[in-house]
Amino acid sequence: MPEGFARAQDGTRLAYQVGGAGPPLVLLAGQANDHRWWDGVREDFEGAHRTITFDHRGTGDSDKPDEPCSTRGFASDVVAVLDELGIGSADVYGTSMGGRIAQWVAIDHPDRVRRLVLGCTSPGGPRATERDADVRRALAQPDPGAAERALLELMYSPEWLAEHDGPRCVLGDPDMPPHARRHHLAASNRHDAWEQLTAIRARTLVLHGTDDRMTPASNAELIAERIPDARARVLPGLRHAYFHEGRPATSELVLDFLADPD
Structure with a gap:
C-alpha cells in the first residue's frame, strides 16, 4: 500500500496510506487508533474507490507532540493530507471520533x-446522549485486562466475539504514548458541533448500531435531524464496531450511498 507523509499547519508530520482506485474516499479512525482501525474493511471499498487513511497525530507513524488537540484541529489535518495528495474533493467516512472529525x-x-x-x-x-455511568466505570478499571474485555464487549456482540479471536484492530494503538492518549480523550470529550451541523451541505448518511452503549444510538437521529436532508440507518443488534461485525452489509450500504447519483 503506498504510504507517505503530509505536514499539518503546525508542522506535525502525518503518515497516510492509499489503496484502491477510483473516486477518493477518506476513512477516519476512532479515538486513540491509527489507520489499522479499518483493517478488514477498507478492502470492501477499494474496488470502487481510492481509499485514503492516515494516522491521527499521536498514533502510528505520525508525530506525537505533547500538545492539546481538538476534533476541529484533526479536521485540518485531514485537509493537509488531501492537499499533499492533490485531492480537491473527496467522500469522507468517519466512525466514532473519526465521525466527530x-x-x-x-x-x-x-x-x-x-x-x-x-x-x-x-x-x-450538552444535547448529545452520553454513555451511562456503568460504561464509564467499566472502561476506567485499573486492571488493564478487565478494561480491555469491557471495551471488546462494547465493540462487539458476545456471539461475534465467540467466533472471532482477532485481530483486535479497534482497541487502540498499543504504542501510543500516555500523553497522546490523554489529548485524544480530551479532544473527543470536548467535541461540540451541534450549532454548526446545520451548515453541512454534503449529502449525509448516518449509521449506528442499535446496541451501541459506547455512543448511544439516539445520537444518530440527533445528527440526522440537525444536518439538512441527512438520513439515518440504525442497524439491529450491532454495537460500536458495527462496520466490522456488520460486514458486508454495512459496507454495501455505504457503497450504495456513495454511488447513488441523486
Missing part, C-alpha cells in the same frame, strides 16, 4: 467533501 471537515471545508458518512458518533455538547 468528519463533521468539522464538512463544516469548515465544504468544498472538500462530496458526500459524508458518519458512523457510531455524536454531535457532542
Whole structure:
C-alpha cells in the first residue's frame, strides 16, 4: 500500500496510506487508533474507490507532540493530507471520533467533501446522549485486562466475539504514548458541533448500531435531524464496531450511498 507523509499547519508530520482506485474516499479512525482501525474493511471499498487513511497525530507513524488537540484541529489535518495528495474533493467516512472529525471537515471545508458518512458518533455538547455511568466505570478499571474485555464487549456482540479471536484492530494503538492518549480523550470529550451541523451541505448518511452503549444510538437521529436532508440507518443488534461485525452489509450500504447519483 503506498504510504507517505503530509505536514499539518503546525508542522506535525502525518503518515497516510492509499489503496484502491477510483473516486477518493477518506476513512477516519476512532479515538486513540491509527489507520489499522479499518483493517478488514477498507478492502470492501477499494474496488470502487481510492481509499485514503492516515494516522491521527499521536498514533502510528505520525508525530506525537505533547500538545492539546481538538476534533476541529484533526479536521485540518485531514485537509493537509488531501492537499499533499492533490485531492480537491473527496467522500469522507468517519466512525466514532473519526465521525466527530468528519463533521468539522464538512463544516469548515465544504468544498472538500462530496458526500459524508458518519458512523457510531455524536454531535457532542450538552444535547448529545452520553454513555451511562456503568460504561464509564467499566472502561476506567485499573486492571488493564478487565478494561480491555469491557471495551471488546462494547465493540462487539458476545456471539461475534465467540467466533472471532482477532485481530483486535479497534482497541487502540498499543504504542501510543500516555500523553497522546490523554489529548485524544480530551479532544473527543470536548467535541461540540451541534450549532454548526446545520451548515453541512454534503449529502449525509448516518449509521449506528442499535446496541451501541459506547455512543448511544439516539445520537444518530440527533445528527440526522440537525444536518439538512441527512438520513439515518440504525442497524439491529450491532454495537460500536458495527462496520466490522456488520460486514458486508454495512459496507454495501455505504457503497450504495456513495454511488447513488441523486
